[in-house]
Amino acid sequence: MGLLEVKQINHSYHSGKLFKWNVQSNKVLNDISFTIEEGTCLGLVGTSGAGKSTLGKVILGIQPPQQGQILFQGYDIYRADKMTQRKIRRNLQVVFQDSYSSVNPRLTAESIISEPLENYERLTVAELKSTVISLLERVGLSEKDLNKYPHQFSGGQLQRINIARAISLKPKLIVLDESVSSLDMVTQSLILELLKELKQDFGLSYLFITHDIKAAFSISDRLGVLEKGELIELYESKEQFFYSKNPVVLQMRDSILAEHPRFRSITKREI
Template sequence: MSLLDVKHINHSYHSNRFFKWKETSKKALVDISFSIEEGSCLGLLGTSGAGKSTLGKVILGMQRPEQGQVLFQGHDIYKMDKLTRQKLRRDLQVVFQDSYSSVNPRMTAERIISEPLENYEKLTIGEQKSRVGELMERVGLRERDMKKYPHQFSGGQLQRINIARAIALKPKLIVLDESVSSLDMVTQSLILELLKELKEDFGLSYLFITHDIKAAFTISDRLGVLEKGELIELYDSKDQFFYSKNPVVLQMRESILAEHPRFRSISKSEMI
């Protein structure tokens, strides 16, 4: 059994224009199906407006789809009872793109990271403080930074705090929704390396939602391509993606070469 099974998800956004009979709808997701196995990372590529964030919300239980199922550890997340939902919720975490809006600006790093521990673990104050310190050090921060507030951290440091919070309960799956796209190239590389290390150390699975092919290649085991709400391609290896003749994929690959003169001679070995 797969850790996550997404089956035939369909969803539309509806809008009314003055009169009911003028209602219009836009298909956001069209018959999306895929699975994620334990310990693996599926990179989901797509341009802006492709439906990536909507799909992420559906998987996280934040947006009920019009049709289809999302099965996490065999349970339909939209049909499970409250107790089952609470138990499984600790195994499904998320790291969003905007590290600043993901945290309460009036909370210290210690309180931000300890939130899930307070909800699920029965720890003494000393045990909780020790656990938070260990988590901060694990993501490359210093224990003495626990009392700092979000505005006292850089964007990369704050994203490390979000990652520490996400791994605090040792979840099975983390949805990474454009989680490195707002960072500079150096910081992005460091965060991606951190995510790879955590994946190995904790046996994590990731759904890595991104528009950045190079970031996806760094961390993903499999790749999917979302275009206008449809999962048009699903590749079991990076080689398959590299050799694909799909026009959308070809355009994605060409976009890498146009970013900067330095990358215009990028080779297959550099992508892989």
Template sequence: MSLLQVKEVNHSYHSKKIFSWRNQSNKALTDISFSIEEGTCLGLLGTSGAGKSTLGKVILGIQQPQEGQVLFQGVDIYRADKHTQQKIRRDLQVVFQDSYSSVNPRMTAERIISEPLENYEKLTRVEQRRRVIELLERVGLSENDLKKYPHQFSGGQLQRISIARAIALKPKLIVLDESVSSLDMVTQSFILELLSELKDDFGLSYLFITHDIKAAFSISDHIGVLEKGELIELYDSKDQFFSSKHPIVARMRDSILAEHPRFRSLTTRTNMV
């Protein structure tokens, strides 16, 4: 049984235009189906407006789809009882793009990471503090950072704290929603390497939502391409992606800049404009 199964999910947003009596329906997701196995990472590629954020919300239980199912460990997350939903919330965590807005600015790093532990674990203060220190060290920070507030960290450091919070309960699946896109290249590489190590060490599974092809291939076992709310392709390897003849995928490939400017073709530069 797959860890996560998304089955024929459809979702639309309705809006009413000024000077119009009819509601306008904007299709956000159309017949989305895929699965994620334990210990694997599915990279979900898509440009802005492709439906990535909506799909992330559907999987996290934030936005109920109008049609279809989301099964986590075989359980429909929108039909589960309260006890089961609580267990699902423990095993299904998320790391968002904006690390500053995803934490309470009035909470120290210790309190931010302790929050899920307080909700789900029965630890003494000493045990909890020890666990938080272990988590900080695991993401490349230290005990000296316990009492610092979010504004005292860089974006990369704060994202590491968000990751520490996400792995605190040893979840089964983490949704990474553009979690490295706002970071500089050096910090991004560090975070991606950290995520890969944590995946192996804890047997984690990831849904890595991104528009960055290089980032996706650095961590993903499989790649999906989302365009205008449709999952147009699924690939089991990098070679399959780069040999695909789908026009959307071809445009994505053309948008990848070479590492050094001298190797960037005129065609690539033109496609990036």
């Protein structure tokens, strides 16, 4: 049994006019199945409109699927009792793409990171502050950042705060939904390195949802390709991505360019 089991997920959005017979169904997820084992990262890549965001919402318990199951640690997240759902929420965290909309602009960094700890842990004021400082330092910030507000941080710094909040409860799995795509290339690389370090240090598992193949390849153990709501490829080894004959994957591979034109003849073994 895997840590996360996604079983035959189907989901559609309905659009239409006033009358029932005008309603049309737009299928966004079609029979999606995969498993994530503890301590591993599955990179899920796909272009805009592939269904990545919807699948992320389904996995996080935000959007119930019309068919299929999401099992986390063996529990169906949509059918579990309240006590089990609370345990699932603790062990299943998320870091979204937009670091600014993911936080309350009126809260300081200390309050943002403290929130899940206050909900799940019984810490004294001193213990809570000490824990938050440790988390800040672990993601490359410092105690002097405690009382700053979101607008006082760069996008990369604020994403570090979101990561600190996500790891505060030592979860089993973190869903990273385009979590580096809005950052510049240098900051992306630094955040990816941080995520890899945290994965090793905390024994974390990741679902890394992205359109960026290079980012996915950098952090993932396995890769899946989502296209028009279907999981068209799922590789047990990320290296297999470079040997696929699938036309969609071939197009993705052809789109990969090195950061500098001088290196755009880079080989597949070097990517």
